[in-house]
Amino acid sequence: VDRDLVEAARNGDREAYVDLIRVRSDRLFAIAQRILRDIDRAEDALQDALVIAWRDLRSLRDPDRFDAWLQRLLIHVCIAQATRERRRAANLRVLPADGPAAPDALLSIADRDQLDRGFRRLPPEQRAILVLHHYLGYEPTEIAEILGIPAGTARSRLHHAHSAMRAALEADARSTTKEGRSA
Amino acid sequence: MTQQRDIDHLLDQWFSDGPTHTPDRVIDVVADRIERQPQRPAWRFHLREMHLNTIVRAGAAMAAVVIVAVIGFNLLPGSGVGGSGPTASPGPATSTGPSAADALPVDVTLGIYSGLPDPTWSLTGGQAAGLEQLLATLPDGTDTPPVGGLGYHGFTIVRSDGTLIAYQGVVAPPGEGPRAIKADPTRSVERYLLETSRSHVTAVEYAEVERVLAAP
Numbered sequence: 001v002d003r004d005l006v007e008a009a010r011n012g013d014r015e016a017y018v019d020l021i022r023v024r025s026d027r028l029f030a031i032a033q034r035i036l037r038d039i040d041r042a043e044d045a046l047q048d049a050l051v052i053a054w055r056d057l058r059s060l061r062d063p064d065r066f067d068a069w070l071q072r073l074l075i076h077v078c079i080a081q082a083t084r085e086r087r088r089a090a091n092l093r094v095l096p097a098d099g100p101a102a103p104d105a106l107l108s109i110a111d112r113d114q115l116d117r118g119f120r121r122l123p124p125e126q127r128a129i130l131v132l133h134h135y136l137g138y139e140p141t142e143i144a145e146i147l148g149i150p151a152g153t154a155r156s157r158l159h160h161a162h163s164a165m166r167a168a169l170e171a172d173a174r175s176t177t178k179e180g181r182s183a
Numbered sequence: 184m185t186q187q188r189d190i191d192h193l194l195d196q197w198f199s200d201g202p203t204h205t206p207d208r209v210i211d212v213v214a215d216r217i218e219r220q221p222q223r224p225a226w227r228f229h230l231r232e233m234h235l236n237t238i239v240r241a242g243a244a245m246a247a248v249v250i251v252a253v254i255g256f257n258l259l260p261g262s263g264v265g266g267s268g269p270t271a272s273p274g275p276a277t278s279t280g281p282s283a284a285d286a287l288p289v290d291v292t293l294g295i296y297s298g299l300p301d302p303t304w305s306l307t308g309g310q311a312a313g314l315e316q317l318l319a320t321l322p323d324g325t326d327t328p329p330v331g332g333l334g335y336h337g338f339t340i341v342r343s344d345g346t347l348i349a350y351q352g353v354v355a356p357p358g359e360g361p362r363a364i365k366a367d368p369t370r371s372v373e374r375y376l377l378e379t380s381r382s383h384v385t386a387v388e389y390a391e392v393e394r395v396l397a398a399p
Contacts, residue, residue, distance in 0.1 A: 012222060018214045029205035034198055043209050044296070048387045050213045051220055058225040080385065115197045134191070135198035166190050 006063035009054070017057070021050050024067070028074050034131045035078040036085075037120060045081050049074040072146045075128050082124035118168035126161035133158055219394060288343065289314060291376055294336040294350075295388055304383035314340070317375055318347075321354060324366030328355040335395045338376040349373050370396055 008016035021028075025046065032042035032049075053070050060069050119127060132138045132146065144154035289311040292303045306314060329351045330336075337350025339357075348357050349372040354365040367373070377392050384392075 010222075014214070014217055017217065018210065021213065022210055025205040025210055026203055029209065030201065030203045033202055039202060043206060046205070046209055047212050047216070048385065051216045051387060054213075054217045055220055055223055058222055084385075111193070112197065112200075115193065130194060131198065134194040162190055165194070169190075 003063045006057075006060070006066045010057050010060065010063070014054075017054055020066070021053075021070075024070065025050075028071070031071070031131060031135065032074060032078050034135050035075070035124070035127050036082055037116060041081060041085070042078075045078050046074065048081075049077040052077065068146060072148070075132070075146065079124040079128055082127065086124070114169055118165055121168045122161060122164050126157065126164055129154070129157050129161045130165065216391075220390075290341040291379065292339040292341070293376075293380055293384060293388065293392065294339060295334065295391065302380065302384045302388060304380065306379055310379050314372070314375060317372055318354065318365065321365035321367050321372070324353055324355075324364040326353050326364070326366065328353045328364065335392050338373060340376070349376065 002020060005016045005020045009020055028049070029042060029046050032045045033039060036042050036045060049070070053073050056073075060066060119130070122130070128147070129143060132143045133140075138146065140154040140158055141151045143158070144151040147154065149157075289306040290303060291306060292301050294301055328348065337348050340347040340349065346357055347354055349367065349370075352367050352370050352373075354367050354372050356362045373392075373396055377389070377396065380389065380392075
């Protein structure tokens with residue numbers, strides 16, 4: 001952590017803050033995009049999180065915790081945004097994922113599509129947990145610290161997220177099969 | 184698919200794909216927004232963290248109940264008060280507008296995004312009645328309604344008898360050509376609608392509109 005930059009930003013130095021976030025933005029954006037599955041919404045969530053972080057920076061007591069604090073804030077903004085979106089678009093058709101579909105030897109387009117549909121069915125909290133675990137490589141104890149929940153709860157939520165994802169994928173596979181039969 | 188492969192591996196693989204570079208505009212927008220965003224003083228956070236004793240908690244809970252009761256009473260049909268509206272809201276004694284019970288559904292959209300769905304909500308009966316009263320007090324205007332750009336660009340009010348846009352002190356139907364334009368130099372309609380948005384928009388969205396409305 002750039003302790004001096006964090007201290008300067010806490011004292012109102014906007015340039016220091018922009019320097020701080022510039023080097024962190026790629027990682028934060030990637031997290032937001034993976035939770036929200038939409039580039040525009042990820043940009044929006046990241047902007048909101050970074051503005052809130054600036055506004056509330058003086059609540060951060062330990063500058064060394066800046067990265068964890070910022071990441072936690074972003075995840076909460078993403079969860080809030082995804083929750084709003086789910087309420088707002090409950091009756092809308094699921095759209096395909098944004099972002100480049102890089103060629104992948106292991107995952108086919110159909111696999112990706114199926115994963116995307118299944119993921120979008122999950123509650124936002126479960127999406128965040130899966131991203132923290134599978135994309136960032138955090139263990140449940142670390143996830144618990146980031147989300148401010150007990151470790152047991154993090155473990156339980158991760159387990160439920162896996163189960164829900166598996167169920168969503170299986171339900172999707174069943175409906176695809178049914179459509180194929182009736183066609 | 185899940186029967187053949189381990190879900191863990193699938194998710195690892197899937198998440199490893201996707202964009203990893205932030206568009207430059209994100210940082211530019213943030214830099215611009217924090218120019219207008221003051222930092223909250225540290226004492227506000229420390230105050231929030233202070234331990235409240237039981238008596239203070241009980242007092243705060245009672246105060247909250249009283250506040251909710253007062254607000255609820257004011258929103259009752261026939262109370263004549265337009266919800267938690269702005270100070271410019273006309274009082275019931277002088278009102279010739281419809282009562283809350285007469286108010287028809289009114290949907291409001293906060294125009295703040297260009298590429299995302301804007302927040303939309305429905306006014307309660309009391310809020311809709313308060314809005315009608317407020318609109319009834321506005322004088323006719325002559326200014327051409329402004330057109331919004333990026334960021335906050337007005338509230339759209341959808342009523343049974345048509346649509347209005349409240350923006351930059353002008354309230355008018357959308358479109359061009361002759362139409363009934365109302366002047367609202369104190370932006371009372373926008374302030375009123377912002378008040379009704381509290382539970383429908385994020386803190387950041389609210390603060391952004393509040394900031395714009397506070398600007399001279």
